[in-house]
Amino acid sequence: METEQQLDTLQSQFPEVDKDVLLELLITFDGSVEQTKLMLEEQFGPREIKPEIKGKSPTGKRKANDEPCVLTKKKAFSQRQTSFKVSKASANISTTLYDKEQIETMVPYLRFYPNFLPESLADDLLDELLSKRAKFKDKMFHIAGNECHSNHQSTVFYDGDIPEQRYDNGLYRNSKCMAQSFTGNIRTAKFLIEDQANEVLATTKRHPLQVQSEWRASMCVGNYFHTNKNNLDWHSDRLTTIGPLPLICSLTLGATRIFRIRKQYGESPIYNIPLPHNSLLLMLPGTQEEFKHCVPSLANSLLAKHPRANETRINLTLRMSRPHLLSNTPSCPVCRSAMTLRRMYKKPASRGYYFWLCDGGYRSGKECPGFYFADLSQIEKPRAKLYTRDVKQATRWLAEDDHEARIATEFHMEDVKD
Ligand SMILES: [Zn+2]
Structure with missing residues (x-):
């Protein structure tokens, strides 16, 4: 069912609820009409059960084998419902931002x-990347010793020759063949994006x-979401090659998907930003430090298919590697493995300190x-030594509005662990 139909179904049963709110709830529940309806029923009372709702029999009785799953889900809904009652923009309920003004005001x-791009360039770039699907690979990582694969595919493009020393194996292990050079279309897009980025940086x-120099995109991570089931979990982008306070420019091609963003710490509203074909989103310096983002899978609620790409969304994220950062990255004092650059954010007194953590264990x-x-x-x-054992020598950055951290004094080392 397309999103518009799903909204109509919900609207017909809950005429008292605003359509924008219904869309936000639908997104919160990953596009499930049934889950959204259950949550709304707890809030506004039960509604007539329609046979077309999945998982329910025409008599309105739930099938016996659905029961345990539904009970668990209902508990979760009650928790969410509480936050819904308190305030739409606080805690767990998400708010959808539809246009430039809303997005830039709220975040x-x-x-x-x-x-953003001339239409023909965006279309050519999309066709070119669709034809390169085989070059996009699963990312591999370990959680508690288990090998995991990402639920979307990625590749890395470099401006000019592929550099000998690079960090993409930090994200894309065992996949050195994935690195590619910028194509003509990517380079043309890069020039236009760089002009826009430098214009914005000049005002901040x-x-x-x-x-300190002009911003130049030296590399580009491409993400391939073949269908609306492919997703990208909550994360902030690694700083190891792009350094502190990076600018990242994200170009969307193909289907419209939701980009979701929230603060790294504290009670934070969650914002949904629909990103249509040929839209450019700049994540300004501080975004990776203060926020995390994701692209949720939206079962049955793809916002808009693309005439040629259908459900596929390809996302190019342009980044600037800091020229000397990679050659000055310290080796782990314990096992000599490469280290990754991170920033503390959990406890106010330690928030803002950058640190190197061994990546060997990972x-x-x-x-x-x-x-x-x-x-x-x-x-x-x-050539520089970019590490220290002394917290007094450590580099710290705090957001201007982070008053909580500015007045906190009790330092917590436990902030180091994720
Ligand atoms: Zn180590």
Whole structure:
């Protein structure tokens, strides 16, 4: 069922609920009309049971073998319902932002440009990437020793020759063949995106930790969502090659999917941003530090198919590698493995400190305790020691509105662990 039909079904049963609210709830429940309806029934009372609702028999009695699953789900709905009653924009309920003004007002770290590229370039780029589907691979990672695969496919493009020393194996292990050079179309798009990015950066205050030169996209991570079942879990983008306070430019091609964003810490509203074909989203410096984002799977609720790509969405994320960061990345003091650059955010008193954590454990499924604080004061130098054991030497960045962290004093080392 398309989203519009699902909304009509819900609207006919809950005429007292605003259509925007219904859409938000539908997205919150991953496009399930039935789950949305159950939640609404708890809030507004039971409605006539229609035979077309999945999982229910025409008599309105649930099939016996559905029961345990439904009971578990109902419990979750009650919890969500509480937050719904308190405030639409707090806790777990998400708010959908539909246009540039709403997006940039509610999340000032973002800039949104619909129909960004010339139409023919966007279409050519989409066709070219669709034809390269085989080059996009599963990402592999370990959780508690188990090998896991991402539920979408990725590839990495580099501007010019593929560099000898690069970090994409940190995200895309065992897949060196995946790296590709920018194509002509990607390079043309890159020039237009760079102009837009530099225009925006010129209007904002540049932090000493940011790239001090013009912003140039040296690499591009491409994500391939073949159908609306493919998703990308909550995360913030790794800082290891792009450094602190990066700018990331995300171009969407093909089907419209929801991009979801929330703060890393505290009670945070969740915002849904529908990203249509040929829209550009800039994640300004500080976005990766303060927010996490995801692309949820929306069973049955793809927002809009694309005439040629159908359910497929391809997303190009342009990034600038910091020139000397990779060659100055420290090795783990315990096992000599590569380390990854991260930022603490959980406890106010330790929030904002950058640190290096051993990545060796992540690879083999075993934990390695290798740790340094990051001292990024020399990040622009070709040769520099970017680590320290002394917290007083460590680099820290706090968001301007993070008053909680500015007044907190009791430092917590436990913030190091995810
Ligand atoms: Zn280690």
